[in-house]
Amino acid sequence: MTPTGTTEPQLPAAQRLDLRRVDIEHVVDRVESALTTRLHRAQAVAKRRSLGFRTDRDTWVRIECRGLERLDGQGWGLEAATVLAGVPIPAWHAGISWHDPDNQVMWRADETELIDQPPIGRSAAANTLPDSWWTEFDTAMDALADAPTTRLATPDLEPISIERVHAAIAKVFPDAQAPIEEWTTAHADLNWANMTGPELWILDWEDWGRAPRGLDAAHLWFGSLAVPGLAEKVLAHRRPDLESATGRTMRLFKCAELLAWADDSEPLFAPASRAAQAMLEAAVTGSTP
Incomplete structure (x- = not known):
């Protein structure tokens, strides 16, 4: 008591x-x-x-x-x-x-x-995925984004909302602009451990639902930042999502969630810091991060 x-x-x-x-x-x-x-x-x-x-x-x-x-x-x-x-x-x-x-x-x-394909697991393993995997991935992400649903996504077990995103970003970047203009349907826990390869299956669907555009792509992009070239590949394949105004906000959101608690002992800390700074500078200059 x-x-x-x-x-x-x-x-x-x-x-x-x-x-x-x-x-x-x-x-x-x-x-x-x-x-x-x-x-x-x-x-x-x-x-x-x-x-x-x-x-x-x-x-x-x-x-x-x-x-x-x-x-x-x-x-x-x-x-x-x-x-x-x-x-x-x-x-x-x-x-x-x-x-x-x-x-x-x-x-x-x-x-x-039963899916016999193994989970990709570590982000470094994703660099060996064939081009056919990325084609399947893009097709699946486009189909998912367009799917109608009344469900609300719950990334990390919590309902997604504009307030949640803005609060996380403001904790680290209090002056950042963070527009959320579009919502799509998302898996909400999209990471390399929840996808298989070389044939694509997407696993663990307990959190899926409506979310700001680019949540899934931002999550995967963020989790790939420590692997040379991998985040750039995710960005190249999901560019319309990640370079939309809402998608840029979701990328900043994923970086801010980690930067709020981590230090340079965390492998993603330095690349997330650099990526966030590039996005903030691009927002000022109007360029593409």
Whole structure:
């Protein structure tokens, strides 16, 4: 209890239940029973808020833990993403979700098509992707951006908004101009670990929805800044997004989020600082950063 007699606010589920460290065998047992399959537990892919398993019928099961604060009426992203045409998403087969009152979370398991292509993973590995991958990538991003939806994107588990973007930028660059003029549909967690190669599949759809134009491209561009030539390649392929007024704001947003807390021990700190400064100078001169 706090000194005023109120209950301390509960930590987000991802901090209370890091699935890389806690035992959730009872959850896995329940999923196996509900989906009538066996999961290859010894080969689980563990992340902070999800676990992935190959099944005995050569499908893939992803188990997610979600705090009750994230029950926003938008449903579960992967199931909802089945409406997206022209985007390489693993086919969704079935899902189960339930409330866990003891831990104050919701559990969700989705069974999907098994994708044999490995995640690209580290940004340095993206430099070896063939031209055909980039063609598939551009086609998918264009199709996704045009898809209609009432969902709102939740990058880093938080709803995106003009206020959120402006607050993050103002914390580091208080005098920066940051127009947000266009909104499109976005994956909202687009990084090299969530895409496969050399054939493109896009994974982990829990956060997708409407977002300022260029959010996805800016996220990928930002995560590529430490690899020589890679951010420039992302920019070349997604130039209409990233050089739009809103896209420039999203690039500055991604840089500001890191620069607010990092120092030069962080590999992205120096390239993000240079990129942000170039964008701010270009905004003054009217040139292209």
